[in-house]
Amino acid sequence: MQQDQGWADDRYGAVADAFAGDFTDFPELGAAVTVFVDGGKVVEPWGGAQSGSGLLLDSPAFRPLLGPRGFGNDGAGGRFACGDDEFGVGFGYVANRMIGHGDARADRLIEAVRGCLG
Known part of the structure; x- marks a missing residue:
């Protein structure tokens, strides 16, 4: 990177x-x-990746969130939660199968929500 x-x-x-x-x-x-x-x-x-006060911040090169004011946290197995006060949105995702490095499941969900917000 x-x-x-x-x-x-x-x-x-x-x-x-x-x-x-x-x-x-x-x-x-x-x-x-x-x-x-x-x-x-x-x-x-x-x-x-950027983080602030222990939270992941919008990091276009690593994990783009909903927008520049987004914040969240990710974890093993694709778990992810984020919020963005600009859009008034918060969501979380958990899975029961661990994939490991390169797991794109949360990234696809973030992209889909971002697309719906316009």
């Missing part, structure tokens, strides 16, 4: 380059780093 989001002050480009290496040298699904120097933010790249 390519890290292609965020930014870095020119003086700290090496930090962003090292972070990008996490996606080419290791099987990273998502990561972020923020560096402050003397109280100012100098580096903030991210890529793949």
